[in-house]
Amino acid sequence: MTTSSGSQARSSRELGTADAVTVGAAAMIGAGVFAVFAPAADEAGAWMWVALLIAAVVAYCNATSSARLAARHPESGGTYVYGRERLGELWGYIAGWAFIVGKTASCAAMALTFAAYAAPEWSRPLALAAVVGLTAVNYVGVRTSAGLARVLLVTVLAVLGAVAAVGLGGSEADPGHLAINTHWPGFFGLLGAAGMLFFAFAGYARIATLGGEVRDPATTIPRAIAISLIGVLTVYLLVGTAAVTVLGHGRLADSQAPLADTVVAAGWPQLTPLVSVGAALASLGALMALILGVSRIVAAMADDGHLPRALAAVHERFGGPHRAELAVGAVVCLIVLVADVRGAIGFSAFGVLVYYTVTNASALRLGPRENRPPLLVPVVGLAGCVVLAFSLPLQSVVVGVLAIGAGVGVWALRRMVLDRH
Template sequence: MRRGLGVGDAVVIGLGAMIGAGVFAAFAPAAKAAGTALTGALALAAVVAYCNATSSARLAARHPRSGGTYVYGRERLGPFWGYLAGWSFVAGKTASCAAMALTVGAYAWPEQRRAVAVAAVVALTVVNCLGVEKAAWLTRLIVAVTLAVLAAAATACLTSSAAHGSRLAWDTSASGPHGLLQAAGLLFFAFAGYARIATLGEEVKDPARTIPRAVPIALGVTLVVYAAVALALLTVLGPDALARSAAPLTDAVRAAGVPGLAPVVRTGAAVAALGSLLALILGVSRTTLAMARDRHFPHALAAVHPGRHTPVRAELAVGALVTLLAATTDLTGAIGFSSFGVLLYYAIANASALRLGADEHRPPLAVPVVGLAGCATLAASLPPASVLAGLGVTAVGAVAYMVGPRR
């Protein structure tokens, strides 16, 4: 495929995947688990994300092809592990796509949330089919709007807390190590979009330099934004009120005495969910392309449009499946399952990075080791129902591999 993305484009796609609907919703359940240790949970999630990002960037530079950890696991650990990473990514992120589409509908037009969700999936699938450069330009616009809304909300909250005092000390403290880990697992879900950069390996200019530069930049910007939002929410609402809030940023600007910002925040949340949905469809379709090339999925999905240089069939297949899920399924409970799939995906990425040689710019040993251990720990801290669902879907994928054609 055509290599048309530079460092700036890759950073924007990563930001569009990370700074999405999660920042408007993830802090409430995380605060319920961690209390005043919310910022500590954010830091823990960031450490695991940094390790995963570093391992993924070094692997992407060495294997600049579409597919991300599906390719890395196959090349470094063997075909089964690559397949398992791809299966986990496609299954988990397809569910995430539908959840983001429903989030768009919930904020934009709550009474017609499913109709809006279906329309959003169809529209963004068309955008992706027109070419990844056009998708990058749209993502740049969405990221700019989202950052502007978050900056306005955080500034209003922090200014109000400076003038009227913080509510942080009035509420309860953290709920112990398990709560800290569970909150980190929830917040890690919001960081996971940097994989979108690696999955675009065939469409990035000079991937050996571009990807290792773009990943830490995107992750660093996201961490700064999340830290500012977390501090603003804690100081205005306090952890107890934050944990009870269904729309934390909307409640925060109202509590800060700026109710006029509430409609702006609602609009920003819908736009951010659109950005996440755009980047998710982009990444899932590229992993589907890579797996179809190896005939783990129907080989017809491996076709690339000769004029637009995009995997149109894979994008249409992913779009059709997400449309079906958005129209028929309530995926609120699927967030935990998606988190399990994402953590398994990155565990395989870190294990793959351990197999890099010294002459292949292998990261320091502590990076993939901490990343692998962190993924396993956070996955184990998820609710039991999410762990069981994740293990069940993983087992189905493993059986499909064992009984499928060997190539």
């Protein structure tokens, strides 16, 4: 078992269930909900609700496995650490590389979502400006606080509540659009949509990192995971129902800014600026946190020698891994230039699903005295991640496999060089 003598080990246990639920919900309810319903409707059509439930079940299994592993390995790095300790160096590396690949694409998706709502006619230049600006903010050491995250959560929930209210309560709502006895999208369509919707639940594992900060973590963390996931699923069901009943699956699938289009079609165009502000805040907040998180994993892998060691350098004045931050920002800018929101979401979902595949495989290696979750949880999580990953749109799967394969090839080449010396 890995122990920690750092801040996490010394932190006081002050957070209760309500606090942990707030942290989890704030991490999940972000920009994804403003963008993901359109590609999901395109893939699954009227069966989008079934896809949403599948995504929620897989997210619950992943979060539970993450929580049990975090309790045994209370150090930064997530599944990069769990895979290395439980499965071997290669699997830890694959998890870290998949995280970098998936979350870097998430950064691009967040930037493009922000631009689609703020100024769609200037989407790529505005998305690039957002990435450059927030990379600069992270570079000089500015950090978002827990208080800011809560303010952001309340603001975004208010916007989503307004969308749901005008969509479901207006005369344009047609409950007939909710029927699922129409065209069957096929298993690839259904599961591909579930993989897309999985993107909107990203962030739930944040609860798993609170082991040293909550009271009675063995009880509080599993309870907080369940409550937050159920709460977020309820929000997504309400907002998605509003969008579908007003726009129908066809118009929703074609939308670039689905929630803005929902309020316009519902007869409330005056709410469009509110929705745009909500999407912008959610997107920029998520983008800032993602750039921060990815750069730290890049620095950790560089410090271990899996990436160029120069990327592990820490700025003498600002205290952050400045070269890793600049490298991540540059790669995100390249993705923004060549991808659209849907492509970025699909690619991101593939990488993150590979990451959680390793998480669940690591959880299977927990012993009976290590608070191992019920066997069904990591088994369903592992199988669900694999199935959803390879049910995503073909382009996302191909690019994802090539990206993960390239990472494994670099690892193998490095091992060969080290073995020869």
